[in-house]
Amino acid sequence: MLRAAIEWQELRRCCLPDRPAYCRRAGLAGRTPDYRPNAGCDPLRAARNALPRERRVCYRKLAPSAALSSWKTDLDQFVDTATPSPDTLLxxxxxxxxxAKLGLDLGSVMAYVTEQVPQLTGASGAAVEFAEGDDMVYRAASGSAAGMLGLRLRRSGSLSGMCVTRGELLRCTDSETDPRVDRDACRRVGLRSMLVMPLTHADTTVGVLKVMSPDVDGFSAADAGTLRLMADLIAAAMFHAARNEANELYLRATHDALTGLPNRALFYDRLRQSMHTALRANGRLGILNIDMDGLKPINDGLGHRAGDAALREIAMRMLGAVRRSDTVARVGGDEFAVILPNVGGRDDVDAQRARLARKVGEPFEFDGHPLRLGVSVGIAMLPDDGTDMNALIEHADREMYEVKRTRTRRVAQV
Structure with a gap:
């Protein structure tokens, strides 16, 4: 049974025709494993010898079933890659x-890559996680991983944390049998397999690019090759955005390049933490969802340089209208959001909404042209409007669109 199970692995890493080339890719150069698939080859010995020496000694002390599980897990860590198809390369x-059009906006680069990778690999979702202290933090996410944006998980005991430590591409073929992953967490998001690629900056692994699938063994060697190339795009953006400064890299990954405000990922991160603090203290928290009114005519009439100047001006005005403890973030093209911790009630949040509207509505000039913008602002309160983050954001979003529709109807009547 044990021999059959090892052969079920097809000895694809032990009996590859081009075993020396695979050894070089897997970091096993210099080792001489028994890899030739001849009649005298013992699959058990071949499987064990394919692994680094420090990880094979302990297997002799294990029961056969435990040894099989350990061998299978370690063998799965050596992920072979193949060149993607010509269409995928294009x-x-x-x-x-x-x-290239996104320039030095690292946050936008990561968001774009996570949107594109599922289309290239057939993944249900993708994420970029940064290693920050003892945590792995979701700084960009798409598809089935979108709800994890800003989420912090312990680095130790996670496949992503292991990827950062080892600096090598890791694969989980089945979350139900892989001891390196949290089975219950995978079940909650419908995940069965994943690939995790290290992101390297200045010779240091600072995070991972991860794709996930609801299917067992959902990724091919070509998918792994695609992931490697897409990770290289993020690595290049890291280099040009931050050079060798770790603090600057964090800033570029978490802040909007145009306005300098926290980006969508950092907004979600801070919102999760602020909600946790408020709920633990039985306190209140307010969220403002803000959409700019009048930006499109400026872009159309005076060009995007004027629109960019308007966004920078509005960002500075918003920062001047809030407390130091509040967070103002740019979460989209003309969308902003504000976290208001430690508020007394809805009246306080309404007053803050009015202050922001007044500040933003004051006229300003660009190249001699008088400009004026407005805002539509929606409110959500914790715990009054719920205690779930996504539900609160949706509540503020609905209220914001209702404010915008009401203003549009008033203008039409005039």
Whole structure:
């Protein structure tokens, strides 16, 4: 049974025709494992010898079933990659061109890559996680991982944390049998398999690019090759955005390049933490969802340089209208959001909404042209409007659109 189970692995890493080339890719150069698939080859010995010496000694002390599980887990860590199809390569080149347009906005680059990777690999979702202290933090996410944006998980005991430590591509073929992953967490998001690629900056692994699938063994060697190329795009953006400064890299990954405000990922991170603090203290927290009114005519009439100047002006005005403890973030093209911790009630949040509207509505000039903008602001309160983060954001979003529709109807009547 044990021999059959090992052969079920097809000895694809032990009996590859081009075993020396695989050893070089897997970091096993210099080792001489028994890899030739001849009649005298013992699959058990071949499987064990394919692993680094420090990880094979302990297997002799294990029961056969435990040894099989350990061998299978370690063998799965050595992920072979293949060149993606010509069509996929063309799409990656097109992605490079789009990323070039994003310039030094590392947060936007990561968000763009996580949107593109599922389309290239068939993944249900993708995420970029940064290693920050003892945590792995979701700084960009898409698809089935979108709800994890800003989430912090313990680095130790996670596949992503292991990837950062080892600096090598890791694979989970089945979350139900892989001891390196949290089975219950995977079940909650419908995940069965994943690939985790290290992101390296200045010779240091600072995070991972991860794709996930609801299917067992959902990724091919070509998918792994695609992930490697897309991770290289993020690594290049890291280099140009931050050079060798770790603090600058964090700033570029978490802040909007145009306005300097926290980006969407950092907003979600701070919102999760602020909600946790408020709920633990039985306190209140307010959320403002803000949409700019009048930005499109400025872009159309005076060009995007004027629109960018308007966004920077509005960002400074918003910062001047809130407390130091509040967070103002740019979460979209013309969308902003504010976290208001430690508020007394809805009246306080309404007053803050009015202050922001007044500040933003004051006229300003660009190249001699008088400009004026307005805002539509929606409110959500914790715990009055709920205690779930996504539900609160949706509540503020609905209220914001209702304010915008009401203003549009009033203008039409005039």
């Amino acid at each position: 799409r990656i080149i097109a992605a490079q061109a789009e990323i």
